[in-house]
Amino acid sequence: MNDHAPLGPGCRDTPVLKERGQREVFCGLTGIIWLHRKMQDAFFLVVGSRTCAHLLQSAAGVMIFAEPRFATAILEEKDLAGLADAQDELDREVARLLARRPDIRQLFLVGSCPSEVIKLDLHRAAERLSIKHAPHVRVLNYSGSGIETTFTQGEDACLASMVPGLRDTDSRELLLVGALPDVVEDQMLGLLRDMGIDNIRCLPARRTDDTLACGPNTVFALTQPFLGDTHAALERRGARHLPAPFPFGEEGTTAWLRVIADEFGVDRATFDRATQAPRARARKAIAAATETLNGKSIFFFPDSQLEIPLARFLTRECGMTAIEIGTPFLHKALTGPDLDLIPAGPTISEGQDVDLQLDRARAARPDLTVCGLGLANPLEAEGLTTKWAIELVFTPVHFYEQAGDLAALFARPLRRRALLKHGASA
Amino acid sequence: MKLTVWTYEGPPHVGAMRVATGMTGLHYVLHAPQGDTYADLLFTMIERRNHRPPVTYTTFQARDLGSDTAYLFKDACRDAYERFKPQAIIVGASCTAELIQDDPGGLAESMGLPVPVIALELPSYQRKENFGADETFFQVVRHLAKPMARSERVSCNILGPTGLGFRHRDDITEITALLYDLGVEVNVTAPMGSSPSDIARMGAAHFNVLLYPETGEAAARWCEKNLGQPFTKTVPIGVGATGDFIAEVAKLAGVSPAVDDSRLRLPWYAASVDSTYLTGKRVFLFGDGTHVAAAARIARDEMGFTVCGMGCYNREFARPIRALAKEYGVEALITDDYLEVEAAIEALAPEMILGTQMERHIGKRLGIPCAVISAPVHVQDFPARYSPQMGFEGANVIFDTWVHPLVMGLEEHLLHMFRDDFEFHDAAGASHHGGKATAAPEPDTIADLSISGKKKPENQGADVLVWLADAEKELKKIPFFVRGKARRNTEAYAALKGLQEVSVDTLYEAKAHYAR
Numbered sequence A: 001m002n003d004h005a006p007l008g009p010g011c012r013d014t015p016v017l018k019e020r021g022q023r024e025v026f027c028g029l030t031g032i033i034w035l036h037r038k039m040q041d042a043f044f045l046v047v048g049s050r051t052c053a054h055l056l057q058s059a060a061g062v063m064i065f066a067e068p069r070f071a072t073a074i075l076e077e078k079d080l081a082g083l084a085d086a087q088d089e090l091d092r093e094v095a096r097l098l099a100r101r102p103d104i105r106q107l108f109l110v111g112s113c114p115s116e117v118i119k120l121d122l123h124r125a126a127e128r129l130s131i132k133h134a135p136h137v138r139v140l141n142y143s144g145s146g147i148e149t150t151f152t153q154g155e156d157a158c159l160a161s162m163v164p165g166l167r168d169t170d171s172r173e174l175l176l177v178g179a180l181p182d183v184v185e186d187q188m189l190g191l192l193r194d195m196g197i198d199n200i201r202c203l204p205a206r207r208t209d210d211t212l213a214c215g216p217n218t219v220f221a222l223t224q225p226f227l228g229d230t231h232a233a234l235e236r237r238g239a240r241h242l243p244a245p246f247p248f249g250e251e252g253t254t255a256w257l258r259v260i261a262d263e264f265g266v267d268r269a270t271f272d273r274a275t276q277a278p279r280a281r282a283r284k285a286i287a288a289a290t291e292t293l294n295g296k297s298i299f300f301f302p303d304s305q306l307e308i309p310l311a312r313f314l315t316r317e318c319g320m321t322a323i324e325i326g327t328p329f330l331h332k333a334l335t336g337p338d339l340d341l342i343p344a345g346p347t348i349s350e351g352q353d354v355d356l357q358l359d360r361a362r363a364a365r366p367d368l369t370v371c372g373l374g375l376a377n378p379l380e381a382e383g384l385t386t387k388w389a390i391e392l393v394f395t396p397v398h399f400y401e402q403a404g405d406l407a408a409l410f411a412r413p414l415r416r417r418a419l420l421k422h423g424a425s426a
Numbered sequence B: 001m002k003l004t005v006w007t008y009e010g011p012p013h014v015g016a017m018r019v020a021t022g023m024t025g026l027h028y029v030l031h032a033p034q035g036d037t038y039a040d041l042l043f044t045m046i047e048r049r050n051h052r053p054p055v056t057y058t059t060f061q062a063r064d065l066g067s068d069t070a071y072l073f074k075d076a077c078r079d080a081y082e083r084f085k086p087q088a089i090i091v092g093a094s095c096t097a098e099l100i101q102d103d104p105g106g107l108a109e110s111m112g113l114p115v116p117v118i119a120l121e122l123p124s125y126q127r128k129e130n131f132g133a134d135e136t137f138f139q140v141v142r143h144l145a146k147p148m149a150r151s152e153r154v155s156c157n158i159l160g161p162t163g164l165g166f167r168h169r170d171d172i173t174e175i176t177a178l179l180y181d182l183g184v185e186v187n188v189t190a191p192m193g194s195s196p197s198d199i200a201r202m203g204a205a206h207f208n209v210l211l212y213p214e215t216g217e218a219a220a221r222w223c224e225k226n227l228g229q230p231f232t233k234t235v236p237i238g239v240g241a242t243g244d245f246i247a248e249v250a251k252l253a254g255v256s257p258a259v260d261d262s263r264l265r266l267p268w269y270a271a272s273v274d275s276t277y278l279t280g281k282r283v284f285l286f287g288d289g290t291h292v293a294a295a296a297r298i299a300r301d302e303m304g305f306t307v308c309g310m311g312c313y314n315r316e317f318a319r320p321i322r323a324l325a326k327e328y329g330v331e332a333l334i335t336d337d338y339l340e341v342e343a344a345i346e347a348l349a350p351e352m353i354l355g356t357q358m359e360r361h362i363g364k365r366l367g368i369p370c371a372v373i374s375a376p377v378h379v380q381d382f383p384a385r386y387s388p389q390m391g392f393e394g395a396n397v398i399f400d401t402w403v404h405p406l407v408m409g410l411e412e413h414l415l416h417m418f419r420d421d422f423e424f425h426d427a428a429g430a431s432h433h434g435g436k437a438t439a440a441p442e443p444d445t446i447a448d449l450s451i452s453g454k455k456k457p458e459n460q461g462a463d464v465l466v467w468l469a470d471a472e473k474e475l476k477k478i479p480f481f482v483r484g485k486a487r488r489n490t491e492a493y494a495a496l497k498g499l500q501e502v503s504v505d506t507l508y509e510a511k512a513h514y515a516r
Helices: A028-038 A050-060 A086-100 A113-117 A122-133 A153-165 A182-194 A228-236 A249-263 A268-293 A307-317 A332-341 A354-364 A373-381 A390-394 A400-419 B012-022 B036-046 B069-084 B095-100 B104-109 B129-144 B168-182 B196-200 B213-226 B239-253 B266-271 B273-278 B289-302 B315-327 B338-348 B357-366 B391-403 B409-418 B443-452 B469-477 B480-497 B504-513
Strands: A016-020 A042-048 A070-074 A106-111 A138-143 A173-177 A200-203 A218-222 A297-300 A321-327 A347-352 A368-371 A386-388 B002-004 B026-031 B055-057 B088-093 B117-119 B155-159 B185-190 B207-210 B282-287 B306-312 B332-334 B352-355 B370-372
Touching: A028 A042, A028 A050, A028 A153, A028 A390, A042 A050, A042 A086, A042 A113, A050 A070, A050 B012, A050 B036, A050 B095, A070 A086, A086 A106, A086 A122, A086 B002, A106 A122, A106 A153, A113 B095, A122 A138, A138 A153, A153 A200, A153 A228, A173 A228, A182 A200, A182 A249, A182 A268, A182 A400, A218 A228, A218 A249, A228 A332, A249 A268, A249 A307, A249 A332, A249 A400, A268 A307, A268 A400, A297 A307, A297 A354, A307 A321, A307 A332, A307 A400, A321 A354, A347 A354, A354 A373, A368 A373, A368 A400, A373 A386, A373 B036, A386 A390, A386 A400, A390 A400, B012 B026, B012 B036, B012 B055, B012 B088, B012 B129, B012 B213, B026 B069, B026 B104, B036 B055, B055 B069, B069 B088, B069 B104, B088 B095, B088 B104, B088 B129, B104 B117, B117 B129, B129 B196, B129 B213, B155 B168, B155 B213, B155 B239, B168 B185, B168 B239, B168 B391, B185 B196, B207 B213, B207 B239, B213 B289, B213 B315, B239 B289, B239 B391, B266 B273, B266 B289, B266 B391, B282 B289, B282 B338, B282 B357, B289 B306, B289 B315, B289 B391, B306 B315, B306 B338, B315 B332, B332 B338, B338 B357, B352 B357, B357 B370, B370 B391, B469 B480, B469 B504, B480 B504
Parallel strands: A016 A347, A042 A070, A042 A106, A106 A138, A173 A200, A173 A218, A297 A321, A297 A368, A321 A347, A368 A386, B026 B055, B026 B088, B088 B117, B155 B185, B155 B207, B282 B306, B282 B352, B306 B332, B352 B370
Antiparallel strands: A070 B002
């Protein structure tokens, strides 16, 4: 990490602009879209309203239309009026679902705004259903409700719900936490194995894995910056966190690997041997996109909590200048190492009042604005170039081999605007 | 509790958003948690709108529930008025806010805002999107429209089009032009394209044209009763319906029904010999009630198809669709359960589906061509080109749209003739569709496939109908677009004859039996 020392004071101690108002973000249910693809024998049953079903469909419907491994148990008038016992209804729906899908080994009951407001006890339901459907199916619960979770916090809540069920262990193990596409996960494991680090487990596992364990000799690293509750749950189980910048870009990936390598006593030569070639490839790929990005300004609306590590990548590796870095939540224990590396200057904002933030973005006229799908086209029509944030969560962007793709995601809107000769008036 | 995989309609507050987003000068303050803002992207992404929907979400969180969410609502309402200065405000609750019972209507009224505030009661746990749009538009009209002197020249209002509507944008253009040709002026088109001040002058029209009963009927009925405006009952989708609509308008307006229809091409295109192959194609119809009813008439009377099943997802239209189905000699399927629709299609094995984007996916899975006739919408339902469903041009668009998924007429003959030709075979698909032509599978593979076979349909009792390998192989030689029908007919014939096995002979006996 020494070759990437910050140039001056970083952003860790920059005063944070905290805002409260209308938020233009998804709720935590959205995480189901990628979690159900990652965990291939899991089913996600949202207990909620027609709105929840419509959200999942709108966020995912156009992308995947296989028979999905998620569904919504829609609460109806009779459930709310107490005419039907919601717990009995749930038992019936789950039994019907599991009979139809014998391939399911793990069922998540996912709480929503309405189920939280009527205080439907899904934890009790999960315990009861686990006993009923043991040993074939394990039933867990978490909340993806909009009154408690923002977008990627859904994954955090899901992974945190799996921690208490991990087996106890005293052996020294490395646990890597965060849902990554399989191809990226394999690259990550390959890099660490090349350094001689074995005995690695991933949470979540691709298929139900009863050997996943945790204990006082477990160390864990996060691959995603939004896993605050999972981080706390693992620490409660005695595991130790390895804080590091997140593995985006060449610098971030190297720093992240270095922290793990140091923990496992990997010598410099071995580390270099394992990383030299992919580092060079990453630098080369980033350089291609940097031609477009260099010297451009960027403004982040809060969305996925990836904003801080991405701002670090774009400012330090792609030559961009950050104007505002908005994030739904600021977990300094997780993103502190990234904040240290971002040169002081940008506004760091937490939470959102979308109309005020739009006013700031319009005044700043950034070259590139990172925002959600509800804002992107309206801003384009106002002449601002945008990158929709959700693509950053749905695209493989971690580690060396994807570093160029990550930079290209930001370069493409700028290149596109330069190509189109007839403007963007709608 | 009802298990749902995909839904045809969103919650009712999304219907209210469709009204607000279609209009100008109206703002919607929605008591809702964060996350409900996902609905913005329906408009900005699917419809490619260049502005945010005029909706302020109060964004309450779990920690607010113990204290006072009512303050949050009032602050949001005041800020929204100050920032957007709308001519009128609608207020309501999403599903979660309905549970905390803050009474947004009462709160907003107590604030003394200088513009009309219209409270919406949209029961989220009973009703759905179309109801939400219909009820919202009705409330807006009820609060703002007043009786007034009629316009000097004969005029009408166009009622029903909303944001995110299936082809509403182009239907309005087409029907406005048609009315102009008949000598009828359009006073106000609403909700889409209108402002609250436009709604206030709706009373000047002599009658109303109701284009979308799903989203405009309650308002049309209120206007009939309170403004003395009769409304049209025919939705002008298809040649026959457009003719009936013209006659209806001519009568209401006291004008001549003579109109230049030289742009209308559907009748000749359907009559020309290239279309002979369309004769009796079995189609299954599913969508909203209005579009399904219109499509049934076009399918049978204007395209020469056979309607083998129909249904709608909006229960509000269950009665008319049931009656219509009876007239067509089929069973109506009234459901919003996508799996039920899939099962019905699988059982009927139609040669084509006329449905929604959901049925398009069902068709993809079952290998049945599908044309989209109704909402729920998809980004593809907002084409850049002019593409109405209504009026003369609408009929032309429908002809093209319905024929496109099929293999073309002459091509169909060639496929029949050359069957197992190495280039000209099933897997190659229709020649005008994208995708790489695949080579024909090796004959061995075909034999293997036929032995491992498809699942054997079960007869009643212990009997199981078995397809013999030769028959299965022969079935494979029948072109894919009629294979489903051949299989179904053969199995029905075998059941009729009490056979347990299907041989090549059975296949051809069934063919002769069902020949027409």
